[in-house]
Amino acid sequence: MINKLATFIAITGLLIVAPITKANDRPEHAITITKINDQVYVLKPVRGMGSNVGVVVAEDGLLLIDAMNIQPGVDKFLAKTLKKISDKPVKFVINTHSHRDHTGANKYFSDKGATIISQENIKFAKFDGPNPLLYPNQWLVNKKLTMTFGSEPIIAHAAISHTYNDLIVYLPKSNLVFMGDNMGTNWGPNNSEQSPIVLNKILSNLRQDAKVVPGHGYITTKKHLNQYSANTTKWFSVINQFNKKQLTPTQITKEPKFIQLVEFFTGNIDRAFGEDLKHTKRRIERTIDQFPHKTYDTKNYKNYLGKHSLTNGEVIEIIARDNFLYARIDGDFIAELSPTSATRFDFLGWENNEHIRFVLNNDNTVNHVKLHKPEPKE
Numbered sequence: 001m002i003n004k005l006a007t008f009i010a011i012t013g014l015l016i017v018a019p020i021t022k023a024n025d026r027p028e029h030a031i032t033i034t035k036i037n038d039q040v041y042v043l044k045p046v047r048g049m050g051s052n053v054g055v056v057v058a059e060d061g062l063l064l065i066d067a068m069n070i071q072p073g074v075d076k077f078l079a080k081t082l083k084k085i086s087d088k089p090v091k092f093v094i095n096t097h098s099h100r101d102h103t104g105a106n107k108y109f110s111d112k113g114a115t116i117i118s119q120e121n122i123k124f125a126k127f128d129g130p131n132p133l134l135y136p137n138q139w140l141v142n143k144k145l146t147m148t149f150g151s152e153p154i155i156a157h158a159a160i161s162h163t164y165n166d167l168i169v170y171l172p173k174s175n176l177v178f179m180g181d182n183m184g185t186n187w188g189p190n191n192s193e194q195s196p197i198v199l200n201k202i203l204s205n206l207r208q209d210a211k212v213v214p215g216h217g218y219i220t221t222k223k224h225l226n227q228y229s230a231n232t233t234k235w236f237s238v239i240n241q242f243n244k245k246q247l248t249p250t251q252i253t254k255e256p257k258f259i260q261l262v263e264f265f266t267g268n269i270d271r272a273f274g275e276d277l278k279h280t281k282r283r284i285e286r287t288i289d290q291f292p293h294k295t296y297d298t299k300n301y302k303n304y305l306g307k308h309s310l311t312n313g314e315v316i317e318i319i320a321r322d323n324f325l326y327a328r329i330d331g332d333f334i335a336e337l338s339p340t341s342a343t344r345f346d347f348l349g350w351e352n353n354e355h356i357r358f359v360l361n362n363d364n365t366v367n368h369v370k371l372h373k374p375e376p377k378e
Contacts, residue, residue: 050101058150061091067105075108096180185217
């Protein structure tokens with residue numbers, strides 16, 4: 001139980017929620033261990049094994065930041081690698097987001113008693129992998145988590161950027177930040193229009209000599225993150241410019257301005273325009289999908305916020321984050337909204353004309369809501 005831990009934990013902004021296969025033989029060098037100090041380590045796996053992993057050591061156990069990929073045996077291999085640092089049990093796993101390459105060992109450690117820490121929007125995600133998203137021993141972070149594990153203060157800020165359920169994890173004593181996939185040194189950038197806002201917030205909280213741990217790739221610096229942020233803004237500008245000229249994704253990949261950006265983000269042009277060309281084009285398409293299509297200015301958007309009952313008995317909630325509006329239903333979806341009128345809000349990036357209709361009272365408050373979400377075609 002939490003109150004029996006030697007570790008002291010102070011919690012703010014939390015909601016507390018109530019063998020894959022035989023391990024593969026993997027070379028010992030498949031995970032590189034970097035020691036930050038006596039209490040903090042970073043594990044970097046080879047490509048294909050998933051995310052970087054932060055390790056914080058306390059007297060009574062370990063806290064992990066991310067848990068690598070969902071692949072046969074990766075969980076056990078991660079556990080074996082942790083023994084090189086400490087024999088202590090894993091007490092906590094903080095996920096920077098819900099993707100399978102960051103949550104692979106969640107179930108393994110949860111089954112052994114670890115508490116999983118996720119952003120609260122995990123409740124609105126669907127997942128088709130072998131691991132659940134929600135666990136009996138789980139904390140859900142609403143806006144901010146503050147805790148101390150051993151002698152290490154830990155601060156996790158909720159964000160919407162790479163996914164709807166991002167957590168940015170700071171270790172101020174060790175002068176370290178774990179970015180999740182809000183940054184990578186071998187790919188990028190994110191396709192969401194919120195990404196530049198989130199990156200700038202992170203930069204404002206970092207000391208000049210801070211170490212930056214991306215979701216994938218090598219440990220880097222605030223200077224690099226600053227350049228990454230600037231190039232992320234440039235990425236949106238360049239693609240928007242070419243999109244307005246009606247260039248196709250294939251044509252955009254041949255533009256020098258775009259090639260220069262890809263070289264910065266991936267560090268490997270041959271791969272980006274070779275074996276990964278399909279992914280490069282898809283990243284362009286996703287960026288275009290994220291361009292705001294808003295034609296109506298919701299100055300009084302607060303009137304729309306809150307929980308609304310639908311005719312089928314479900315409850316849809318409208319929330320605001322950084323002046324972006326979102327709709328969410330437990331266990332179903334969360335989506336960004338793009339207002340096209342005072343009564344119609346489209347789901348940004350969705351393909352089948354999904355939208356919400358608001359029926360308003362005379363004072364412009366919401367009377368009721370209609371969800372237009374076609375059933376998927378079989």
